[in-house]
Structure formats: C-alpha cells, structure tokens
Amino acid sequence: MTSLGARVVIAGTHSGVGKTTVATGVMAALRRRGLRVGAAKVGPDFIDPGYHHLATGRVSRNLDAWMSGLEVIPALAARAGAGCDVLVIEGVMGLFDGAADGAPSSTAEIAVALDAPMVLVVDAASASTSVAAVVHGFATFDPRVQVAGVILNRVGSDSHEAMLRAALAPSGIPVLGALRRHPGLVWRDRHLGLVPVVERRDEIARSLDQLAVLLDDRCDLEGLVAIARRPLGRSVTDLAMPRSVAPGTRIAVAAGPAFSFSYPDNLEALRAAGAELLEFDPCTDPRLPDACVGLVAGGGFPEVYGGALADNRSLLADVRTAMAGGLVVWAECGGLLWLSKMLGDHLLVGAIDARATMTDRLTLGYRHGVTQAATPLGPAGTAVRGHEFHYSTIDPAGGALALEGRTGASIGGFGSSTLLASYLHLHLAARPDLAERFVSTCAAVAVQQSALRTPYVR
Numbered sequence: 433m434t435s436l437g438a439r440v441v442i443a444g445t446h447s448g449v450g451k452t453t454v455a456t457g458v459m460a461a462l463r464r465r466g467l468r469v470g471a472a473k474v475g476p477d478f479i480d481p482g483y484h485h486l487a488t489g490r491v492s493r494n495l496d497a498w499m500s501g502l503e504v505i506p507a508l509a510a511r512a513g514a515g516c517d518v519l520v521i522e523g524v525m526g527l528f529d530g531a532a533d534g535a536p537s538s539t540a541e542i543a544v545a546l547d548a549p550m551v552l553v554v555d556a557a558s559a560s561t562s563v564a565a566v567v568h569g570f571a572t573f574d575p576r577v578q579v580a581g582v583i584l585n586r587v588g589s590d591s592h593e594a595m596l597r598a599a600l601a602p603s604g605i606p607v608l609g610a611l612r613r614h615p616g617l618v619w620r621d622r623h624l625g626l627v628p629v630v631e632r633r634d635e636i637a638r639s640l641d642q643l644a645v646l647l648d649d650r651c652d653l654e655g656l657v658a659i660a661r662r663p664l665g666r667s668v669t670d671l672a673m674p675r676s677v678a679p680g681t682r683i684a685v686a687a688g689p690a691f692s693f694s695y696p697d698n699l700e701a702l703r704a705a706g707a708e709l710l711e712f713d714p715c716t717d718p719r720l721p722d723a724c725v726g727l728v729a730g731g732g733f734p735e736v737y738g739g740a741l742a743d744n745r746s747l748l749a750d751v752r753t754a755m756a757g758g759l760v761v762w763a764e765c766g767g768l769l770w771l772s773k774m775l776g777d778h779l780l781v782g783a784i785d786a787r788a789t790m791t792d793r794l795t796l797g798y799r800h801g802v803t804q805a806a807t808p809l810g811p812a813g814t815a816v817r818g819h820e821f822h823y824s825t826i827d828p829a830g831g832a833l834a835l836e837g838r839t840g841a842s843i844g845g846f847g848s849s850t851l852l853a854s855y856l857h858l859h860l861a862a863r864p865d866l867a868e869r870f871v872s873t874c875a876a877v878a879v880q881q882s883a884l885r886t887p888y889v890r
Contacts, residue, residue: 435664436506436547438657438660440521441549443543445566455520459487461647462657467518473494474542475494476499490516492696496819497537499798500862505542508671509521509548521542521548524539527552527570540577544577551608556610557585563599567582568603581607581656582605608651612650628733675704677872682707683724686712688712689732689733690736693766701864715740716744718750725877726808727759729761729762730857738777764857772788772826773786788824790823798817798837799835799856800836801854804831806849807848809852810869819856850873
C-alpha cells in the first residue's frame with residue numbers, strides 16, 4: 433500500500449482553452465520555488481507529457497481509464513507522484529468530455545477516482561458576468577467533482593479582471609490566477625498537436641522558464657498547493673509489475689525526433705520483464721544496437737523526417753536483414769510506417785509490403801482489438817485495448833487485428849510469430865502479461881536461432 437499524497441487536477445472548460453500551457457506553467461513555477469513536482473496527463477496523449485517532463489525534471493504518466501481500467505488509475509497516479517511534494521495532473525479536452533462509448537475516461541472521472549480537487553481553467557475572453565454561470569455549471573454538474581479553484585485565461589485588462597472576480601465572488605470558489613493575453617501562453621503546434629519537446633528542446637526550455645515566471649507572478653501558487661494538500665481518506669494499492677521472464681534480453685527501441693511516442697510505463701514494464709532496452713535514432717544510427725533480439729518502434733512523426741529516414745540506407749538494410757532472420761518486432765503507428773515499403777515518395781525498410789500515404793483526414797479513437805493469428809504478444813485471440821491517432825493510411829491495410837470502435841469494425845495491421853505492426857497504441861500498465869510475452873518471445877527466438885547456429889544478432 434502507498435499514499436497518493438498532495439494532488440490537484442488542472443482541467444479546462446473545453447478543449448483548446450489553454451490548459452496544457454497553464455498546467456505545464458504551474459508545474460514549472462512550483463519547481464522554480466523548490467518543490468518536487470510530479471506530473472500526469474489524463475488520456476492517451478504522448479506530446480503533453482514531454483512538456484511536463486521538461487517542466488518538472490520527472491517522468492510524466494498517462495492516466496487513461498479507457499485503456500488501463502479505472503481501478504488502476506490511483507496506483508498510476510501514486511507512481512507519478514512518488515517522492516514528490518505535489519502531483520499536478522493535466523486534464524484532457526473539457527472537464528466532462530470522454531470516450532464516445534460512455535466508458536470512464538473523462539478528466540472528471542479520473543478526478544473522482546483520485547479524490548482529487550480540481551482547478552478549472554476558464555477562457556474569459558469577451559466575458560464578464562457570464563463567467564459565473566460557466567463556473568457554476570461546471571461546479572454543480574456532477575456533485576462528486578470538487579471544483580476548488582479557478583484560473584482565468586485571456587483576461588483583457590485590470591478592469592476586465594475586476595469584473596470577473598466580482599462575478600465569481602458569490603460562488604465562494606477562489607480565483608487562483610488571472611492570465612492576460614500573452615505570446616508566452618501560445619505554443620507552436622502542427623497536425624497532431626504541440627511540437628514534441630525532443631525536436632526543439634532548448635527553445636521550449638526557454639519558453640518554459642518565461643512561463644514559470646509569468647505563472648508565479650499571476651497565480652496564487654500557495655493557494656493551489658494548499659488545495660492539493662487536502663487529505664485523502666484511503667490508501668492506494670500498488671500496481672502489479674511484470675515478472676522477470678528473461679533477464680538480459682536485449683531489445684532495441686526507436687527514439688529520436690521521429691519516434692518520440694512511447695509510454696514510460698510500457699518501457700518500464702518491458703524492463704521489469706527482463707529486457708535491456710537500447711535506444712537508437714533511425715534518422716542517424718547506421719545499424720541496430722549490437723546483439724539485439726527484439727525491436728520496439730513506437731509512434732512519432734516519420735512523415736516529417738521521411739527524407740532523413742530514407743537516406744539512412746545502412747540502417748534500413750540492417751533492419752530488413754534482421755527481420756528476415758527472425759528479429760522480433762512490435763511497431764505502433766509511426767513504427768508501422770517506417771517498416772513499410774514506402775511512405776509517400778520515400779523508400780523505407782520494406783519489411784512490410786505496403787505503402788503509406790499522408791491524408792488530410794484524422795483517424796482518432798479508442799479501439800478494442802483481437803489478434804487474428806499468433807504474434808509476439810500472444811496467441812491468436814489475444815484481446816487488447818488501445819487508441820489510434822494518425823493522418824496516414826496504409827495499403828494494403830493488413831489483417832492482424834480485428835478492431836472495433838465508435839465508427840464500427842475493421843481489420844488492420846500485420847502480424848506473425850515475430851511481428852505485430854499496426855496503428856494501435858497500447859498501454860501496458862494493466863497488462864503485464866503482454867510485456868512478459870513479448871520479452872519471452874524475443875528470448876525464445878534468440879535461443880532457437882542459436883541452436884540452429886544461424887543467429888541474426890551481431
């Protein structure tokens with residue numbers, strides 16, 4: 433058993449209200465004051481946690497109840513806040529927005545599961561007394577949700593701020609900050625959201641320093657921390673980790689600017705199962721790390737770095753040869769595109785006989801998946817839960833997974849006893865068995881290759 437400790441959720445009234453900037457700024461400002469700050473993100477997003485990591489110096493965790501199950505969320509939050517003075521959790525979309533199927537997934541449901549107070553970021557542009565109605569509605573919509581404070585965003589002037597504070601005074605909900613329109617509160621983004629930290633680390637670090645100063649000046653951070661320290665009336669059961677099934681199993685992990693989408697909990701689960709994870713950059717490294725028997729290629733932006741990936745011909749040939757020799761591979765979204773024959777006009781690994789094309793249509797949503805044949809994650813019929821988030825399509829689509837989501841059923845992905853490559857992102861927090869199976873498969877194939885005296889590892 434462990435304690436959840438001081439915790440607060442920063443949520444928005446609607447998507448795009450600026451809560452990512454505010455939440456990350458609060459993290460950076462609290463750290464600047466000398467506090468040890470933990471971070472977490474509601475939902476499946478990969479990019480925001482990178483900003484959290486830079487702001488706090490600590491790994492940010494995803495709290496996604498749809499993929500992991502609501503019952504493990506307190507343990508994941510406790511992991512995110514371990515050793516910290518305060519845990520700041522950024523919400524997803526608007527406070528009550530969640531999965532289309534109605535399964536627990538919203539920021540409000542996560543906050544209730546954590547018994548965590550809520551600070552609501554409100555877009556106050558062009559509003560005065562109406563802001564009181566907005567806050568009243570959010571505070572009373574679900575009586576289980578504790579709206580404990582408000583941060584006003586896009587405030588126009590001193591007189592505008594005075595009107596807003598006067599309108600909210602009867603509610604008894606404190607105004608913890610009033611942020612003016614400011615270029616430091618607008619961050620760069622592109623088709624999947626914010627630009628990942630790995631691409632512009634120094635530039636983003638400088639912006640975070642400025643943001644921390646701004647939030648320190650315009651927010652009541654003492655009041656926010658006092659809200660976070662409201663006592664929790666129960667302990668949290670620790671999360672089960674995978675068994676160590678094959679210690680020392682060397683697995684290459686695609687990283688760098690083109691492949692920055694990996695859940696920390698997934699990597700930790702693989703390590704707990706016995707993997708030695710070795711990062712490499714597919715844009716620049718000429719070969720896979722030595723003696724690797726497995727490869728994990730997660731998501732990212734291979735479409736942005738297509739030229740660099742295609743120009744790294746020695747690595748493409750190395751991966752192609754290793755996969756033909758039995759290298760065990762798990763690829764998600766960007767990894768799927770990299771393993772395909774072509775991405776747009778770029779020739780890539782070619783281990784999957786398919787062509788990927790970028791479109792202007794976003795494919796987004798949670799998916800139930802069932803494997804149609806044996807893969808490194810288990811036998812045919814293995815059920816998984818994950819999400820898709822991409823603008824590309826791939827032809828042919830493949831048939832490794834039967835998928836079902838809000839838009840209906842489909843088939844997609846590529847699989848074999850040594851391969852699973854699809855658009856589906858998985859989170860292993862509640863599925864230690866998948867990490868164990870992948871590492872076991874890697875180790876077993878390596879033993880088999882060694883026995884046949886045809887090893888593909890160097």
